[in-house]
Amino acid sequence: MRMATGGVGIGLGIKDYRAVMIFHKRSAFDEFVEDGWDFSGQADAAATLDDTGGEVNAADTVIGGVTVYQMTKRGLALQATLQGTKYWISKKLNK
Numbered sequence: 001m002r003m004a005t006g007g008v009g010i011g012l013g014i015k016d017y018r019a020v021m022i023f024h025k026r027s028a029f030d031e032f033v034e035d036g037w038d039f040s041g042q043a044d045a046a047a048t049l050d051d052t053g054g055e056v057n058a059a060d061t062v063i064g065g066v067t068v069y070q071m072t073k074r075g076l077a078l079q080a081t082l083q084g085t086k087y088w089i090s091k092k093l094n095k
Helices: 026-035
Strands: 002-023 037-049 052-061 066-088
Touching (some): 002 026, 002 037
Antiparallel strands (some): 037 052, 037 066
């Protein structure tokens, strides 16, 4: 899927990360695919470059039945935000 996000909060940084979403209920997955919206709060500190460095983060989503994990590949960030994210199906990846 493709994604775009925007939010408000305090902090500074830039990071390249991967999000893994675990859907605990089929209805949560179906709603996510149909609507594609997620609203969440997060706090994180990250300083990573490939396998070097580390990160600490906490995030929670308003979508029931979903757990989200973020893994920073590289970047530097110290932030606390409230954000909205729009996901949509990638035509290139889903032919």
